[in-house]
Amino acid sequence: MTDPRFDRLAALKRARTPIVMVTAYDVVSARAAEDAGVDVVLVGDSGANVVLGYESTREVSVDELLVLARAARRGVKTPLLVCDLPFGSYEESNDLAVATSRRFRDAVGCDAVKIEGGGVIAERARAVVEAGIPVMGHVGLLPQHLEPGTPARARGRGVDEALEIARSARELQAAGCFAMVFEAVPAAVATAITQTLTVPTIGIGAGGDTDGQVLVFHDLLGLSRGRTARFVKKYAELYGPMVDGVQAFAADVRARRYPAPEHTYPVDPAQLEAFLAQLGGAR
Ligand code: KIV
Numbered sequence: 001m002t003d004p005r006f007d008r009l010a011a012l013k014r015a016r017t018p019i020v021m022v023t024a025y026d027v028v029s030a031r032a033a034e035d036a037g038v039d040v041v042l043v044g045d046s047g048a049n050v051v052l053g054y055e056s057t058r059e060v061s062v063d064e065l066l067v068l069a070r071a072a073r074r075g076v077k078t079p080l081l082v083c084d085l086p087f088g089s090y091e092e093s094n095d096l097a098v099a100t101s102r103r104f105r106d107a108v109g110c111d112a113v114k115i116e117g118g119g120v121i122a123e124r125a126r127a128v129v130e131a132g133i134p135v136m137g138h139v140g141l142l143p144q145h146l147e148p149g150t151p152a153r154a155r156g157r158g159v160d161e162a163l164e165i166a167r168s169a170r171e172l173q174a175a176g177c178f179a180m181v182f183e184a185v186p187a188a189v190a191t192a193i194t195q196t197l198t199v200p201t202i203g204i205g206a207g208g209d210t211d212g213q214v215l216v217f218h219d220l221l222g223l224s225r226g227r228t229a230r231f232v233k234k235y236a237e238l239y240g241p242m243v244d245g246v247q248a249f250a251a252d253v254r255a256r257r258y259p260a261p262e263h264t265y266p267v268d269p270a271q272l273e274a275f276l277a278q279l280g281g282a283r
Contacts, residue, residue, distance in 0.1 A: 003111065005080050006134060006178050009039065012211065013200040019179075019212025021082075021202050022220070025051045025068040029217045030075025040179075040202070041076050042114065042136075042214065043069040045084040045144070050218040056148040058087040062100060069108040082136050083110040087144040090115055094127035101133045112178065116142040118168020122175040129176035137172030137180035139165050140190075140206065152229065154205070156189040166193045173199050181214060182206040184231065205231030 012019050021040035024030040025047040033041045047068045048060035062085075069083045083104045090097035101113045112134035115121055125135045140155045156162040165185060172180050179200045182190045187207020194201040194210050203210030215232065218224045222237035252258035267275075 003080075003134075005039075005111070009080075009179055009200050009212075010198075012039070016211075019200055019202055021212055021214035023047070023214070023217045024072045024076065025217070026071045027075040030072040033217070034076050034078060038079050039212070040080045040082060040214075041072065043072050043081070043083045043108075043110070044114075044216065045086050046216050048086075050216060050224055056146065057143045058146075058148060060086050062086055062089050062103065066104065066107050069104065069110060073108050073110065080111045081108075082112045082114050083108055084114045090124050090128075091121065094124055097124035097128050098131045098133075101128045101131065101135075105133055112136055114138055114181070116144045118164075118171045122168070122171035125172055125177055126175035135172075135175070135177045136202075137169070137175075137177040138183065139168045139172070139180060139185075140182045141184035143183075152184065154184045154186060156185045162186075162189045165189065166196070169193050169197060169201070173197055179212075182210055184229070205229060 009019055019040065020038045021042055022033050022036075022038050023042045023044040023046055024033050025043060030041060043065065045057040045060050045065060047065065048054040048057045051068060052060060052064060054060060065084065065086050069081075073081060085097070085100050085104065089100040097115070104110050104113055113128065114136040115125055115128075116138040118137075118139060122137075125137060128135050141152055143152065146152060156165045165182075169180060169182075177199060179202060180197075182193070182201050182203045184205040185203070185207075187209065190201065190203055190206035191209035200211035202212040202214050204214045219228050219232045220235050222234045222239055223242070225239060228234070249258065
């Protein structure tokens with residue numbers, strides 16, 4: 001990997017400096033992430049839920065995520081840009097995983113792709129890495145593996161699940177993944193596994209001792225309606241002010257307060273008079 005930003009992530013882990021990752025799905029969220037100085041921007045398949053309104057991340061297609069990713073690309077200059085590979089676009093074979101990863105790299109210009117799971121998925125990761133495309137892994141809660149309608153729950157609370165997460169993480173590291181997400185894993189389990197890995201771990205609901213943290217843009221800014229997961233900290237509550245803004249606009253329009261003179265373009269009276277005269281004739 002020649003891009004120094006990948007080495008920088010490894011250096012941050014060694015220095016025990018937390019890595020910051022945030023999701024983005026369009027040019028607005030991408031520019032906000034860029035201007036905030038985060039290290040990594042993820043075009044997550046969570047866009048299925050927070051942008052496209054699907055119930056499950058399983059419903060987003062490659063073509064749909066490509067549109068979101070290309071929009072995000074236009075706003076991200078400095079951080080690494082990682083794109084999720086959607087459900088069904090990489091699991092079946094190494095060839096499929098490589099072909100889909102190439103589509104994302106070529107159509108978006110992303111720096112890396114992310115895939116969910118260990119076991120055979122680590123083999124897919126290896127094939128993609130060998131094809132020259134960096135891969136981020138994802139262990140713990142795997143939203144793409146949830147049947148639609150099944151509630152999300154933490155993973156790794158029992159010995160067997162915790163060991164399986166550790167095994168997946170080791171497989172993904174051995175496959176050449178440059179980093180991996182730990183989602184909804186007890187802090188003590190994520191910490192213990194992180195200490196056994198040389199590549200950075202980026203937690204979401206995995207406690208404070210993973211090598212970095214990620215949150216979904218819409219969650220951390222309070223841009224969505226409804227409940228959020230236990231691990232979400234809201235740094236702003238923007239949904240209410242958005243509704244207020246649209247309501248104020250609607251009220252102004254209905255009361256003819258908007259547009260006011262300062263929002264309209266003036267025209268030279270002589271030009272207007274000539275125009276009106278000709279307009280009448282044109283009818
Ligand atoms: O899709 C997503 O937003 C993710 C994060 C939760 C890491 O995978």
